[in-house]
Amino acid sequence: MHLTSHEKCSPVSGDRQAVLIVLAPAATCEVVLESLQLAGYQAIRASTRAGALALLAAQPFDLVILDTLMPDAHGLAGYRCLADGSAPVLFLTEPTSLDSLRPRLSLGTADYVLKPLRVPEIVARTRVLLHDRDAGRPEHAPHHSDLIMGDLVLNDATCQVWRGPRELGLSPSEYRLLRCLLVHPGQVLSKEQISRHVWGEERARTDNTIESLISRLRRKVDREAPPLIHTRKGFGYWLGPVDGVGSQ
Secondary structure, eight states, X not given: OOEEOOSOOOOOOOTTOEEEEEOSSHHHHHHHHHHHHHTTOEEEEESSHHHHHHHHHHXXXXXXXXXXXXXXXXXXXXXXXXSSSSSOEEEEEOGGGHHHHGGGOOTTTEEEEESSEEHHHHHHHHHHHTOOOOTXXXXXXXXXXXXXXXXEEEETTTTXXXXXXXXXXXXXXXXXXXXXXXXXXTOOBOHHXXXXXXXXXXSOOOHHHHHHHHHHHHHHHSTTSSOOEEEETTTEEEESOTTOOOOO
């Protein structure tokens, strides 16, 4: 398993919420553990299903981060007792496992990150799943659980997006594309990567499909403000201010 860890993770307040990481090998688990601890979470690791069960019996957790290919799990069925609905679950999975995983996914209680794993994306998805549902907060007000870039705010709890005071009204595909770009700020994403994140496919959609989706999203996001969505010709697309690098 390959895990990219060179990106700098922005510190966020985790309010010391307890996170159980069920992931192997040990080196990979260590990187994720340290990154979540740096982000303010009380992260604890388990490298086997049996170890995870023992930890869950000893204390409650606010979130379980779960590798779907642990050697002692024998598939997703072996983890039913870990993903029993008592806490949100973030699945770390291969693209080929998405079909069997989809019935377990529900807004606000389960999500997934595709391999090869990226530390900033794991931290971002953890933050979204552990969002604070404060009553009475204006829906468009920036909050520590939102994904934010400048005046662009994405609220994953309600699937709504604002650019300044303007709600964008994105389609599901546009929303997934924007979330993908926000989780990888300043990084050029190829059409193949976009296809995998938006539609869960290894093989890219046609160039026209990707370009049309980018064009629709750009019209909504950049309509009345400085552009955030950019093209690096021949390579892909990236999100950031005009002075961003966009060269990773």
